[in-house]
Amino acid sequence: MGKATAINTSGLFALASNAAERDSNRQADLTKLTQKIDPEGTHILLFSMIHNDRELRTTWLCKIRESMEPAQVHLDVSFDVFDEHTFQIESTIAEA
Numbered sequence: 287m288g289k290a291t292a293i294n295t296s297g298l299f300a301l302a303s304n305a306a307e308r309d310s311n312r313q314a315d316l317t318k319l320t321q322k323i324d325p326e327g328t329h330i331l332l333f334s335m336i337h338n339d340r341e342l343r344t345t346w347l348c349k350i351r352e353s354m355e356p357a358q359v360h361l362d363v364s365f366d367v368f369d370e371h372t373f374q375i376e377s378t379i380a381e382a
Contacts, residue, residue: 290377291331297371298329298346301363310362312343322357324349331372332358342368 293301299320305313323329327349337343342363347356 288377289374291372292375293329293372295323295325295327298323298348300371301361301367304363304367305361308364310341312360312362314359314361322350324351337362341365
């Protein structure tokens with residue numbers, strides 16, 4: 287078992303706000319995000335890479351209100367905001 291990077295909903299909104307404030311290539315509509323994302327959800331980092339040596343390009347699997355199917359949210363965020371709001375959880379998927 288390994289670790290996975292996660293974020294709560296308020297942290298996800300902080301990342302989305304950071305992407306919007308910086309007018310990043312990958313950002314989310316904050317109004318739609320607020321309407322659809324489960325306010326009590328935990329969201330899992332699916333993908334990240336350093337982008338243009340100044341930010342992280344991320345893809346999140348997000349818990350949607352009243353649904354068992356996650357939605358993907360793509361955000362380009364600053365390193366410091368990412369580090370401030372994310373945390374590690376135990377993964378239930380065995381490593382290869």
